[in-house]
Amino acid sequence: MGPRQEAPAHRRGNGGTPLNFTDFIAIDWSGQAVERPRGLAVARATAGTAAPVLVERNWSRQGIEDWLAALADKGTRALIGLDLSPAFPLVDQGAYFPGWDLSPPDGPALWKLVDALSADDPHLAATSFVQHPDARRHFRQMGDCGDLFPPGRGRFRVCEHGQAAMRLSPYSCFNLVGASQVGKSSLTGMRVLHRLRGKLPIWPFDPLPESGPVLVEIYTALAARAAGMRKGISKIRDAATLDAMLAALGSEPAAPLSRHDDHATDAMLSAAWLRAVAHRAELWAPKGLTPELARTEGWTFGVG
Template identity: 40%
Template sequence: MTAPPQVGRVVAIDWSGARGRRYAGIAVAECDAGAAAPRLVAGPGGWWSRSAVFDWLRRSLDRGPALVGIDCAFSLPFAVSRRYFADPARATVFDLWELIDRVAAGEPDFGGGPFVEHPDYGGDFWRSGLQPDWYRDPHRRAEMACRADGLGSPQSPYKLIGSRQVGKGGLAGMRMLHALRRAEPERVAVWPFEDPAPGRTLFCEIYPRLFLKQTGFGQRKIRDGAELDAALAALGSCPLGMVGVVSDHDADALVSAAGLRRLASLAEAWEPPGLDPPARRIEGWIFGVGGAGLAGLTPPAAPAPPRCR
């Protein structure tokens, strides 16, 4: 197994596919290599839009390469999306992103609504009411592996019902990644479709519940600064020292930044057993999910307490 890439700065983004101009559901956190506590990055005027995240990411490229995890699906289940291409065997995720961006081009802030509403593609999404008879809840292989490993139950991107639906956020994320690759082709790469390369900021798909599982919180939410620091300590991070209530979105971003930094040092996370050629080509993978399960992706013993100021 090859050695994992060297990772310095790590960014984690809790994402949103909502329509609007700015969203409480977006949070950005970053941390440096080592054990320093992750920190929240404030959006313009205290709020993030997806376009503001895009602008911040472009500017941050000047600070050197980083590993950026985004909490959204980077692709659609190929069992359904294959019908969008004349030659499915040769289609790649970048072809899918180009299609989605072309169909949704009129939607501001990287919104994906027009794709969901398009007569050629919208019929694949469960958009309202009770589950239709034709809907089979398709999942990508990474989502099924996540469930099999006991790491959580990611929703299908084709299910747009309920508070946990992720489809619109995924479409918006794909449009933003497509724009980043188009704007910065020499400085951006997206895992696992592209390999890590010196000088390039690498983007990967993350699932915050996976990191919360590693901290012992399981399905519980982090409510305040003390619980946040306990979760960070379980991931080998110094405490942040926040006081009072912590929002779900801020907690997800901060814990994901520390968890992604820790997992990135493990070769198994970069080469999970289930990452087959179709996943590398078009379906993608959730970073940290693997056939060996959670125990195979975390050190056998709790990390030593970090040296903190």
């Protein structure tokens, strides 16, 4: 019998890096091109059963970036879920942006490019990127569908096909039209990921660290489904429903909230879900996640 081969870093779970998180944070993101988007919400749960709490601030994207950097500086052992896609599809066509000589080879290079081309956009927006003459060809924008945006719903990452197999309803990151689009959030999030590079690792692009915080991509509808909410209804707008969903995830009832909008309750339920499932080794080693996907497209935590 030959020597034992160590599992790749992106596929290690409890058998590799210890997952002894003390904090579980979920961030409902927003791509709105203003300083303080209404859609930003942050919820935090601690190990145990206490209900998540809404971190009440008039959040900006820069404010969240600074807050996350401070958690890293403190060494807080936090699992942080970001409700955005950290990359575009690549494996389906062999490139994020086929035909563009600036098309990056991997996730970190993509984040760098988005940040560089959007450097003059205030509030960590990414308007300049999608208006770039080569980039815009790949996006569907209001009144402007690029000639390289394919017919139908657009291109999808491998893990987004996995989301669909779980009867979720993913949207292409190249679609920037409609209330459910995720492209704008993802682009603004990529700017933050670039600025946190080297300070706060994001799985699976980076190995799981043995200490300190780690970022993962989340899909808030997955948390709602895990809590028992039926397909077609994924939003919570009242205290009774929120407490029932939290109880299904092993959490105590929430303290009274100043608001029960989609963003606040999505963040709270997702924080409770992260705490309930973070110990599951199989979620850190999904069968479809390959080394190539780990460095290019990434993966949604919780998708099989």
